[in-house]
Amino acid sequence: MIGRELKHRRSALWLAAILHRISGLALAIFLPFHFLALGLAINGEARLENFLRWTDQPLVKVAEIGLVFLFTTHLLGGLRILVIENFAWREGQKQLATLAAALSAIVAFAFLVRVF
Amino acid sequence: MNVRLYVWQRATAAVMAPLVVVHIAIIFYASRQGMSAADVLARTRGSIAWAAFYALFVLAVSIHASIGVRNILTEWSPLPERRADACAVFFGLVLAALGLRAVAAVVLP
Numbered sequence: 001m002i003g004r005e006l007k008h009r010r011s012a013l014w015l016a017a018i019l020h021r022i023s024g025l026a027l028a029i030f031l032p033f034h035f036l037a038l039g040l041a042i043n044g045e046a047r048l049e050n051f052l053r054w055t056d057q058p059l060v061k062v063a064e065i066g067l068v069f070l071f072t073t074h075l076l077g078g079l080r081i082l083v084i085e086n087f088a089w090r091e092g093q094k095q096l097a098t099l100a101a102a103l104s105a106i107v108a109f110a111f112l113v114r115v116f
Numbered sequence: 117m118n119v120r121l122y123v124w125q126r127a128t129a130a131v132m133a134p135l136v137v138v139h140i141a142i143i144f145y146a147s148r149q150g151m152s153a154a155d156v157l158a159r160t161r162g163s164i165a166w167a168a169f170y171a172l173f174v175l176a177v178s179i180h181a182s183i184g185v186r187n188i189l190t191e192w193s194p195l196p197e198r199r200a201d202a203c204a205v206f207f208g209l210v211l212a213a214l215g216l217r218a219v220a221a222v223v224l225p
Contacts (some may be wrong), residue, residue, distance in 0.1 A: 021188065024184045025185075028181045028184060028185055031211060032214055034218075037218075038222055039218045041221040042221035047151045048137070048156070049152060054172060068143065072140065075137070075140075083132075107190035111144065114147050
């Protein structure tokens with residue numbers, strides 16, 4: 001019974017939906033901190049500079065790579081939803097969702113190469 | 117989610133899609149340079165174009181994210197709908213205030 005109820009969770013499109021939601025939630029949690037960090041410049045360039053030098057740490061860079069991945073995932077997942085809702089249905093939604101995840105991983109990897 | 121919120125969430129998503137692409141490009145450009153505060157502020161301070169770009173981005177994301185947070189709260193938390201609405205409105209207002217403050221911090225000369 002439970003197995004049948006959870007069967008849809010093996011679908012790539014369910015994974016796409018949950019990834020869209022989780023990435024959105026993560027970005028919503030991150031955004032206030034992002035705005036607070038940029039707001040440091042209101043007290044002068046030096047405070048923002050100090051913060052940016054703190055972000056040079058490898059662990060922070062790794063977190064930034066994760067954020068770039070989530071940001072790109074949420075963008076591509078959102079575009080997929082807008083296309084589904086506003087244009088004629090197209091076959092191959094699973095392939096499109098997989099392509100979006102792969103493209104996000106490529107963008108995040110390119111960012112990794114750039115920052116390290 | 118009612119129709120009004122649905123339309124606002126999709127409309128803000130459509131507005132933000134090109135803004136996000138530009139923002140990701142800026143993230144790559146800035147990281148290539150080994151970003152410093154002086155680099156960032158030299159580009160943004162006194163720029164009406166960047167002020168308009170980021171102010172629009174902040175307002176759109178505040179609406180979009182608060183509706184998303186409301187959806188998550190109503191579907192995944194035991195909060196009653198009215199309390200979820202209040203939390204989402206509060207979150208959206210905080211996000212807009214912090215975001216516009218950040219825009220002011222980087223664009224005002």
